[in-house]
Each structure stands twice: as C-alpha cells, then as structure tokens.
Amino acid sequence: MSQLRSTLDFLVYDWLQGEGLTARTRYADHSRETFDAVLDTCERIAREKYAPFNRTVDTEEPRFDGEKVILPQCTYDARRAYAEAGMLAAGKDAEWGGMQLPYLVEAAANSFFACASVSMGSNLLTSANANLLLVHGTPLQKQVFAVNELEGNWAGTMALSEPQAGSSLSDISTRALPDGDGFESDPLGARYRLKGNKMWISAGDHELTENIVHLVLAKIPGPDGKLIPGVKGISLFIVPKKLVDAQGQLTGERNDVALAGLNHKLGWRGTTNTLLNFGEGKYPVRGDGGGGLDGQGAGAIGYLVGQPHEGLKCMFHMMNEARIGIGMAATMLGLAGYYASLDYARNRPQGRPVGEAGKDATRPQVRIIEHTDVKRMLLAQKAYGEGALALNLYCARLVDDGRTGTPEVAARAKLLLEVLTPICKSWPSEFCLEANSLAIQIHGGYGYTRDFPVEQYWRDNRLNMIHEGTHGIQAADLLGRKVRMQDGAGLQLLAATINATIERALQVPQLAGYANQLAQALQDVGAATKAAWATANPQEALANAVPYMQAFGHTVLAWMWLDVALVVLARDAALSAPAHAGQMGAARYFFHYELPRIGAWLQVVRQRDMTCAELPEDAF
Numbered sequence: 001m002s003q004l005r006s007t008l009d010f011l012v013y014d015w016l017q018g019e020g021l022t023a024r025t026r027y028a029d030h031s032r033e034t035f036d037a038v039l040d041t042c043e044r045i046a047r048e049k050y051a052p053f054n055r056t057v058d059t060e061e062p063r064f065d066g067e068k069v070i071l072p073q074c075t076y077d078a079r080r081a082y083a084e085a086g087m088l089a090a091g092k093d094a095e096w097g098g099m100q101l102p103y104l105v106e107a108a109a110n111s112f113f114a115c116a117s118v119s120m121g122s123n124l125l126t127s128a129n130a131n132l133l134l135v136h137g138t139p140l141q142k143q144v145f146a147v148n149e150l151e152g153n154w155a156g157t158m159a160l161s162e163p164q165a166g167s168s169l170s171d172i173s174t175r176a177l178p179d180g181d182g183f184e185s186d187p188l189g190a191r192y193r194l195k196g197n198k199m200w201i202s203a204g205d206h207e208l209t210e211n212i213v214h215l216v217l218a219k220i221p222g223p224d225g226k227l228i229p230g231v232k233g234i235s236l237f238i239v240p241k242k243l244v245d246a247q248g249q250l251t252g253e254r255n256d257v258a259l260a261g262l263n264h265k266l267g268w269r270g271t272t273n274t275l276l277n278f279g280e281g282k283y284p285v286r287g288d289g290g291g292g293l294d295g296q297g298a299g300a301i302g303y304l305v306g307q308p309h310e311g312l313k314c315m316f317h318m319m320n321e322a323r324i325g326i327g328m329a330a331t332m333l334g335l336a337g338y339y340a341s342l343d344y345a346r347n348r349p350q351g352r353p354v355g356e357a358g359k360d361a362t363r364p365q366v367r368i369i370e371h372t373d374v375k376r377m378l379l380a381q382k383a384y385g386e387g388a389l390a391l392n393l394y395c396a397r398l399v400d401d402g403r404t405g406t407p408e409v410a411a412r413a414k415l416l417l418e419v420l421t422p423i424c425k426s427w428p429s430e431f432c433l434e435a436n437s438l439a440i441q442i443h444g445g446y447g448y449t450r451d452f453p454v455e456q457y458w459r460d461n462r463l464n465m466i467h468e469g470t471h472g473i474q475a476a477d478l479l480g481r482k483v484r485m486q487d488g489a490g491l492q493l494l495a496a497t498i499n500a501t502i503e504r505a506l507q508v509p510q511l512a513g514y515a516n517q518l519a520q521a522l523q524d525v526g527a528a529t530k531a532a533w534a535t536a537n538p539q540e541a542l543a544n545a546v547p548y549m550q551a552f553g554h555t556v557l558a559w560m561w562l563d564v565a566l567v568v569l570a571r572d573a574a575l576s577a578p579a580h581a582g583q584m585g586a587a588r589y590f591f592h593y594e595l596p597r598i599g600a601w602l603q604v605v606r607q608r609d610m611t612c613a614e615l616p617e618d619a620f
Helices: 002-015 018-023 032-059 073-084 103-117 124-136 139-150 311-347 372-404 407-448 454-465 471-482 485-505 509-532 538-571 578-606
Strands: 154-159 175-178 191-202 211-219 234-240 242-244 250-254 257-262 273-278 300-305
Touching: 002 018, 002 032, 002 103, 002 311, 002 372, 002 538, 002 578, 018 032, 018 103, 018 372, 032 073, 032 103, 032 454, 103 311, 103 372, 124 139, 124 154, 124 211, 124 300, 124 311, 139 154, 139 211, 139 234, 154 191, 154 311, 175 211, 191 211, 191 234, 211 242, 211 300, 211 311, 234 242, 234 311, 311 372, 311 407, 311 454, 372 407, 372 538, 372 578, 407 454, 407 471, 407 485, 407 538, 471 485, 471 538, 485 509, 485 538, 509 538, 509 578, 538 578
Parallel strands: 154 211
Antiparallel strands: 175 191, 191 273, 191 300, 211 234, 234 300, 242 250, 257 273
16 A cells, blocks of 8 residues: 555645644644554554455355344454544544544545455445534434444444435435424434335444444425425434433334345445335334324334424535545545556566567567556556545545635635535546456456456446436536536636646646646536536536536546646656656646547537437337
8 A cells, every 4th residue: 555655645745735734723733743643543454454355345245144234253343443543533523532633634544445445444424424413413412323423332324215216315205203292302302203215225234333323314294294295395313223312322122223135236245235124113112102103103213303304404414425435435446456457567477569579489578567558558547546536635625624714715615615526426436437447457357357356346336436426416416506506606616726727837838738738628618518508408408417527527637637747846847756757647648648538528518419318218
C-alpha cells in the first residue's frame, strides 16, 4: 500500500492543503502528526486484518443456519480492530466520543480498507446511520442508539428498498401504525408497529455486534387515517433487532424483525445482504395492543425519527454520505486492480519488442510492461483511479468547508457538493470498473482465473453502478435537478471554479493547451445543457441523461487532472521525481485519450435524440 499512501499524502497535503484545516476551531487540537498517526494506524490494520482475507470472505460467503448468520472469524477480527481504532466515530464531536477529524482525513484513512477488502469494508452504513441520528434524532435516541453504534457495540443499516419497489420509493408498502393510545409517551420516541418487507439490506443480520439498528422507511396514516400515497407519506423509524430500554440496555426480548433470506451476489460476498421481514410474527412482541394490528401487538416496534412524513428528508442525509462512500469504494477497487496489474506487468516476461529485433527468437523475452499497449492500459487505469481519488477527496474537503468554513465558504462548498455528488458516485463506478477490466486484460488468461485477484476486483466493483442510486438515477438527478436548481446557480458556480483553474493553467506553457481544451469542453457541456431543455420537455431532455453525465464527468475529471498538474509542476518543474512524472503522464493521457470522447456523448444530448426513447417495445 506504499504507492497509495504516497498518493494520498500528495493529494491531502500538497494539493488540498489539508494541514491548513487545523487552523479552524473544530480541528485545532490536531496537527499533521495526528493526521499521519490516523493514516498510519488504518494502513496497518488494513494490511494486517483486511488484505490477507479478501479472498477468504469471497469464498466463504455468509450462511444462514436458520437462527443466525455464520461469518468467518476474520470478519469479526477486522471489525473489532476497526472499532477499537475509533474509526466509527472518527469525525464525530468529542462529546460523542469522536476524534473530530476532518472528513478529508477520515475519507483518506478509510480508503485503505476499501483497497484491502471492500466487502469487509469500513462499516460505512453504521457510521452514516449514527450521523443521521445525531442530526435528526432526539437527545435520547442519540445517546441510546447513535453512541452505541459509534462505540462499536451495535451496527447500523439503511432499509429503503422493497422487492416490488426497487428504487421507486414512492411505491414502498411497509406501513407503520401508532402502538396504542400511549404511543407518544415512550421516552425513546413515538412508538409505532411496522409491517412489511425490505430487500437488499447490507449487513441486515449478523452476530458481529450485540444489536443492529435498522433505519426503516415506512408509511403512516395521514390526518384522515388513510395512508398518504407517494413519497409524502413516508416517515423514518429506528427499528432495533433487539429491544432496548431508555438506558440503552438490552431487555432480552427480540424485536419482530426476521431474516427471510440471504442474497448471493456476484461480488461484495463478504458483506451480508438480506431480505428482512418486519412484523411477520416470527418473533412476536407483547405490548399494549399493537395499535389495532392484532390482539397480540403484532408488528416490529419502531421509534419515529424526526417529524412524521419527513422520512425522505432525514434519509437523504444518510444517502448522500453513502453515495460519496460508494464513489470511494469504486475508486479503491480500481486502484487495487491497477496496483495488481502493474506488479504483474513488471514481472511477467512475454514476447519481444516490435521491429526487426523482435523477430529474433534467440533473444530473451521482455517484461510485458515494455509493450506499448500494456503501458496504455496501465496509464488508463492510473488516470481513472488517481483522478477519481482526487475527485472523492476534493468532495470530502467540500464537506469540511461546508461544516467549518466561513458562511460564504460554507455556502459555496455546499452548493458545489450538491452538483458534484452524482459525479462523485457515478464516474468512479463506471470508469474504475473499466480500469478493473483493463487489469484483467493485462493479466491475459490468468486474469480470468481465481489464481489472481483482479477478477474479484471486477466482480466487487460491478455493484457500485447499482447501489445507493443506480447510474440512470444519478444521471436523471444531475441533468433533471442538480444543474437546474436555483436557476442554474450550482452549475454556474462549478463553471466559475473550473475557469479559475483554467486561468491559472493558461500561465503555464506546458498546460496552456490543456487549459484551452478544458475551456472548450466546459463550453460544450453548458451548450448541451441548454439544448437539452430547449423544449422544456423532460422526456426529451432526459432521454440521454447518461451520455450527458458521462461527458459532464469527464469534464470534471479533466479539471481535477489540470488542477493536480498545476501543483505537480509548481513543486517539480523538471518532473525529476518518478511519482510526479507519472502524475503528469496520467494528466496527458486524460486530455489526449479521454476528454475528446465527450463530443459523441454531447451530440445526442444537444439533438435531444429519441432513438432509444421512441423504439416500440415489440421492436426489441
């Protein structure tokens, strides 16, 4: 992981000036030394507790014996080491047992775990679950549920999807009814009884912790006693696997949350993925009548979070954080494949150079890294992976600015992050997956076997275009909402920020051509945005939302590489350090091979091409 560490050090300290965050009150107790200590610790744990077992958790999938989920011992050991290092509460307030680390440092530290074994992971959902409760929960909900999660005693999930609804949250059917006449008197929050089914719940059941805190979306009755259709009727509930009292102690009673089955996935096999039934009666809970669900109080007990009918508003706090985390997971899988294929290319002899000398079979074979096409594939992986890492860390820095910057800085950061979040999640998910495909190609036939890790990296990464909002949903969000919100203020701010980099790069002879190329790309994206909405018809505008997002993302990544290149040349104009030469090589690759691709993507957007949208079903 030494190459990853040096890349992180450059991006966090040299490029993003992370050490300067210690001048802010929230981070005043920290220094470069404390940041480095966190990175050192996480790198060591990832190397010792995660990386050696990445294949183990892939082959020894979670099993359900009818009562509990069986996981390999290495998963327990890894989670314990992560929790004991304090990483579940790394960025939280000191009053909640946190280290008050900048999110930039927290994200960089967690990257080691995603690179070492993504499906053992960094416990993203537990941390995000606690974060949501610290923002929207009552004081007692924070103390009982969030603190136990941050201390590593309990785990957390996000239960949104349902078998019949998928990503269409307006169609969820899980319902919650008040638990008797005194439902509002429970100290843990207004108490409801939930019935329904949730699908694709990561870490939905296991024995890694003594309890699991499910955050569940369900519909409650409106003032007329009827369920409100659509997303307006959705509320959010804490539904613990095991019931607790107001002091946070387990009561010894199981809540009516039953594991209906495990989903067996292409990748991420080390993460338990579940179908959960709420209120089916497998674990009946005795209560005060169950709000009329039946005479035995049937239904899982849940406690309302926030206000009624504002469940999505609360949940999006967790979903946006999760989307940045998924972007980082995709990025690190891309880089893991890059490091593996780079090592293979440096050590695998095969073939001879192109030209007359290559025809001499008596000459020794060369290492495949000496072949130009292998260099092309390595450079593409480097450009994708390190560029995506720069984007993710840039967004992490925006989170810090949004939390701790001056009012003007904070407002700017939050608006930029709104626009960039779909790109931060989707671009690494698509192009770092392509990096994994190239890693397999470099290994040749060996890459398609389980003798080498690159096939697992590809399988693990294929999920990231799907979960926490599919590629198509991210694209519709970007073109349909993010670039148009506040009359385009977010897009205008992003353009101004990119133009500031362009102006600086124009003053550097080695970069002036790239600056002009990026300026043209930015102008083309702006023109395509206007053309897409020229008729104000959403069907026409969004018919090519994914190509739009691909072009938009490539433009953003070109900006990342140009901005990084400015810092590289400022520190090492002669590119005497191999790492700096590599970064400039990746930047050149992106501008020569990747940015020109946006023309074809934007053409169908500008023309509002309806080829796909208008093809009748029976023509397929």
